[in-house]
Amino acid sequence: MDSIMPALPDGHGIAILLLIVVALFMFTREEIPLETSSLLVLVVLAVGFALFPYRYNGELVDPIDLFHGFGHEALIAVCALMIAGQGLVRTGALEPIGRLLARFWAVSPMFSLLLTLLIGAFLSAFVNNVPIVVLLLPILVSVALRTGKPASGMLMPMGFATLVGGMGTTIGTSTNLLVIAVAADLGMRHFQMFDFFLPAAIAASVAILYLWLVAPRILPVRVASLDDSSPRLFTAQLHIEEDGFSDGRTLSELQDKVGSNMNISAIRRGETLIVPLPDAMLRAGDRLRICDTPENLTEFSSTLDAALFAGEVRVDDENPLRADDQQIAEIVVTQGSLLEGSTLAHARLAERYHMLILALHRPGTTLQTLSADLGDLRLRIGDVLLVQGSQEQIASLKQSVELLVLDATSDLPHTQLAPLALTIMASIVVVAALGLMPIAISAVAGVLLMILTRCLRWQDVVQALSTPVIMIVVASLALGMALLKTGGANYLAELYVALSAGASPSTMLSGLMLIMAILTNIVSNNAAAVIGTPIAFSISQQLGLPPEPYVLAVLFGANMSYATPMAYKTNLLVMSAGGYRFSDFMRVGIPLTIIVWLVLSWILPKLYGLG
Template identity: 55%
Template sequence: MIFPPPPNSHALAVLILTAIALILFSREKISLESSSLFILISLAVGFEIFPYQTDEKTFHAVDFFMGFGNEALIAVCSLMIAGQGILRTGALDPIGRILAKLWRLSPTLSLLLTLLLGAFISAFINNVPVVVLLLPVLISVSLKTGESATPILMPMGFSTLLGGTSTTIGTSTNLLVVAVATEMGLKKFSMFDFAVPAVLAGSIGILYLWLIAPRLLPKRKIAISDSSARIFTAHLAVTEESPINGKALIKALELTDGKMKIMGLERGEGNSIMQLPDVLLMPGDHLVINDTPENLKEFETVLHGTLYPVGSEDSPVDENNPLHDSDQQIAEVAIFQGSQLNSTTLNNFRFFDRYGLMPLALHRSGKRFKRIEDKIGEIRLRVGDILLIQGPRSNITNLKKSNDVLVLDSTVDLPYSKKAPIAMGLMLAIIMTAALGVLPIAISAPCGALLMIMTGCLDWRDATRALSAQVILIVVTSLALGTAMLTTGGAEYLGSVFVVMAGHASPPLVISGLMLLMAIFTNIISNNATAVIGTPIAISIANQMGQSAEPFVLAVLFGANMSFATPMAYKTNLLVMNAGEYSFTDFLKVGIPLVIIMWATLSFLLPIQFL
């Protein structure tokens, strides 16, 4: 086995930086945005200080920033905005209502229909709004039937990933691979060029998700069914013997170590007074407090007051007159891409002041934070976080209408905007004009996004929230790395090494090996980075073997989309993980067999169609 000679110094430096990038992208403690920007700046500064020249021209460092104007990135951003319009208007909600009704008739067949529908819609629309639609439907069904939701949430999430592989616009990964391959001289893939192998392999994957995957997942109650941490509203009356009698309101807070949350102050029934820190408390004053029964009783003891349930201020709390919460409901809400709560804290957002809802617990990456309100209020939220909240039915209804978060329970009907038909019509127009070749997706998607705003389906604030800095930076950085590898000969070198290691293996075996390598990478690092870095290598391998490049490029595309084995592999995996309270092991148990199924099936189908 004779390896090719080492590459030039610039190519070697790029390969080392690529390895560093792959390590950084896999680190949870370092944000993907920071890692991406670091790699991008390192490339630019390095090539500016040490210019790279060929016989034809000098490569300029500023060219690394051309990715911000790449047509794939423009299409990705525009489709994110259009998808936000679908989400904001509730255009997919009628589908959710129909599914909810069918689940009552036949859960087994309804699961299959849900998987097929999720996959079909995700072939044309980013899968985030599809998952956002289906999560509350499935959790609602589980609550009404008393069955656990955990066996069905993960299969639903994976079905949307399967569907996204079948068209050029199904995922941002597909758009990037097609764009990079086109820049390198390949004929541009049309929307359905690789739909046949994707649909055939995806069908086998759907059968696995329908018949086998639910049996591999544990049946457990999700947090919404746990009411042990409920919050109650009560009145604490100041008595003559109370240490806060005649003292300022702030004294009451000091005696409770700042834990007591005073929602109101009444002097006489229905006579509210200002909650000024220096207001003097008098016997008979009522402090309106929200907290758990344990904390309320503790405050009663510390302040020597008398505790009354709301509406029964003439009878103190005891066994015969307990606290009650007849209008209170508990709900789970998820933070999704575009939510105003993403990257901020509940305290900074003034969540309770805005919605009158009390956070009880926070779920993230399979672990549950303890119910300490101050702690939860100070945690910076991120996409996929699940909040357990409690409050009046009307307040939860208002929260759902706000679209700031995804409400996962079934307390009220899903919202449906009058603009929904317009939003759906515009999305269909984006898809059809691109599919029929009337306009390229990089043109039709921005047109559709603009019309979404002009028709009032969403405003500019919603549009900007739909854009993800993480996606933009990882795409631009990946494109820059791909350009550097291609220009300096790094991609050709890696292709040569791959060919040498493959020995005399046939093209189908090389395609299969390349796809498996991409599938491993995508579950450890970003799928977009895997796709963009892998595409020039795939084309180099094909050229050195004297084969058509299309099946090798598609091996990268399909492999980079096999984001099933780890929760961090794709953003909807995190959303599903937290909603279903899955462990990392659950993803391995269900995801690895699905990766093997897709890899084996596509390894057979790709050479048949494209070689």
């Protein structure tokens, strides 16, 4: 095979290649919102082609075509399936499965872990794995709390099982839908729902054995923030009484009076907020917001001649601050949650649900308590709020299905609409599987049925849609189109073929899959998939071989989001709930990536006759 290096593409092609490098770098930067970097890439592409016109096959490339991703079949299907999945969550349609698993865990933990992995993988082949993880997280955390075993031995294997299961069908992940749609745009036949189920099922079976028998044994014991037994804290208000000790005094004088251990987070005077500076002069009617133990709050009230209020209720002998019915729980920020992208101050969680926010945990950081200024901190997927409220409040919050709550019980929401939501979701899958209509159409029709039957509200639809997912898909589709039309895809394919000169077609397929597996753990899996698909198609053309196995190598490789917590949103969820560290994902995820890669590198060439 000729190993001469290919000639560089023209100026437009080089510019697109450089933009891809910059884009992939921006996608890895945590301080840049993914939707912002995606929009930047999209604007640069559109403005670039508008200012510097380019002809492809004799026709001028229209910059407006770069925005077609907003109406692309794959994006429509992704969004519709995300919304339908929200319908399952809101109605509690998966609750019977959760109840069954909870019952098995009480009998045989070892068998139950295997059953949990299998059910998680199976469901994720047809439903986005986010609601599956949302279903299983409270069950496993509850099991860990009841048995005294660390949740860290269960949660990561469960999360990875949903990822390997998602590889099995065309609708298992958004990555699958994108790869198949882009491949169809390139002229390939459209994959049917179960066309690559066999290789995916074989790889998933081996992966689940590893996750069942090996992963729990090599994972270190981690303690999540839910196990924190620190003293109960309460947020309350001190109302400055007229002619009392505090009336007319500064904050520093109050601090001196109580021993400098009173933390005042805000001063409200009428409708005005005053910065709690040491020289701030207090007046009768001012309200000081403080957070402390019941004993300290009562002492502050007595010492400073101030009335103590908890919410709108004055604390006195008839309404004391008590913690005997209080419960600690964790609220995990999930995709589509009303907390995602919001700040604590804007979400008004304490006021809305009548509970106290004790602390915030962010994956990869230490626990931040309320002594830090958390009100303006923007919440992300995977953040965990440690909250305190009455048992009745916690139970009510769980039944609201608006938030993912982890606590010592395994109660799950369930409504009378659950069977209907499950029937609609099954119909979406069956209609697409039988080829009666494309998944984009059946999924949108299913969403409409869920809205008409009140399985979903329009606010649920809005919460289910993820702006970062939409923007990364549109930007990636635009990049992929530009890469193809400027010759960048052909150049990268020729370069790969030249660098691997002398290697067999099966080895080249394996190498391409490994590159995608590495890339997907660093940048967005959707970006890796959309950019990789035209390259895989060009490689097959260079080799004169069918494109299907090489496109599937991209699809499977882009799904191997196991080695880093930021590789996939459910990794962040289990990282928070299990108290994992970055190194834990590498310890379990790298061997899992190698296992799945080796199995698929063996089975794909045999299935497609590559030798």
